Amino acid sequence: MVRNSSVSTKSTRRELLKESILEVASTLFIQLGFQGTSMGDIAKAMGVTRTAIYYYFRNKDDILRELTSEITGMAGRIASDTLEQTPEPIEALEGLVRKHARLVLSLPLQFRVVERNEELLAPILRKKSRDSRRLVLDRFVTVIEAGIAAGQFRDSEPKVTAFALLGMCNWCAWWFNPKGKIPLEQVVDSIADLALNAVVREENRRLHTGSIDETMRQLREDINLLEMRLQKK
Amino acid sequence: MVRNSSVSTKSTRRELLKESILEVASTLFIQLGFQGTSMGDIAKAMGVTRTAIYYYFRNKDDILRELTSEITGMAGRIASDTLEQTPEPIEALEGLVRKHARLVLSLPLQFRVVERNEELLAPILRKKSRDSRRLVLDRFVTVIEAGIAAGQFRDSEPKVTAFALLGMCNWCAWWFNPKGKIPLEQVVDSIADLALNAVVREENRRLHTGSIDETMRQLREDINLLEMRLQKK
The missing domain is CATH 1.10.10.60 (Homeodomain-like)
Incomplete structure (x- = not known):
């Protein structure tokens, strides 16, 4: 013993x-x-x-390999799995953003090392890293296209929107301090909220989240708005 | 001659x-x-x-200085000027996002060189670069706080929201291809649109952009929504 x-x-x-x-x-x-x-x-x-x-x-390359092998490929796998499990666009987008942001926030240093040194990785790891990046982008674009086709998302260029949402998540690696005041899960919630508001049409957001009280409040606001506009005329 | x-x-x-x-x-x-x-x-x-x-x-440092001196400091100056000219939060945020995104999209390579090599810059340039980055963040946070206080923006942690919007803009340096199919100004429009939808409350968005027809459409949608909810009960 x-x-x-x-x-x-x-x-x-x-x-x-x-x-x-x-x-x-x-x-x-x-x-x-x-x-x-x-x-x-x-x-x-x-x-x-x-x-x-x-x-x-054994050497510096050995350290780089160990550092990057964990995160390389992971983002692509997570994005693929999310899409398989959740076919509905709004939920799928929320899942993609949450999981990708959580991954970046959990391994910010590794993420930056890969982003900064991709060209220096051994060919196999470099290929893995690029394939993973492409897979993540592809899954974001697929969900955004599906949401637009279903009338749930605002019309946009899916690729630009995908890169914008990925930028929100990826940038976390450059500013998030794991020992700072804001807890990781709060950042995940905020990023997911911003991403959904950015993309999902209001009425679908409300259908998804609102109550009868909320709809009544909205109705009153719309009527006030109409009144203001008519007075302006 | x-x-x-x-x-x-x-x-x-x-x-x-x-x-x-x-x-x-x-x-x-x-x-x-x-x-x-x-x-x-x-x-x-x-x-x-x-x-x-x-x-x-004269040497490599000379090249790095020339490359980075143009963009270093510029982002901070632009953000400060925007805020001085536009006190109203929604317009100010739109201005900040548009101008920052346009800067990153116009000088993507320089932006990446600075981001990647900040630690290697001469002390004066490094300080200039850091001050500029802090200034941009500060201006975004200021506008977001003002918008929340005025009830125009959704409640959020201003710093996280600022970093998320900056991430949308900054990430462009890593994916935008100036010789590609999507014109620079279209990307600026998309990013500004996504950022405002992410942050500004619906009713303010509509007040800001909508017509009477749009308000009528919204009213009908709200009534349909209310009907659906009452039937579900």
């Missing part, structure tokens, strides 16, 4: 150190660029010897 | 070559990183000798 527990403590400590190396490396790759960062820089930033770093990673 | 014209042709040719160097350099800085790009790479990509490049720029 004692021996087992000691082994598991050791392997946990090892995992933690490996995680720290990845975190420090990703920060440096973002600050100094992949090519501007040396194994020595990573060791120095962690206050350990270079040998300690080489114990976990 | 002949002499003058020859001089101006020469200086035009010089300007064109300088512009080409900047364009090729920005593409390489994005692809390979600033530190991964050499003066030789730039010369090779242009099919000229290194000496030809050194005729225009």
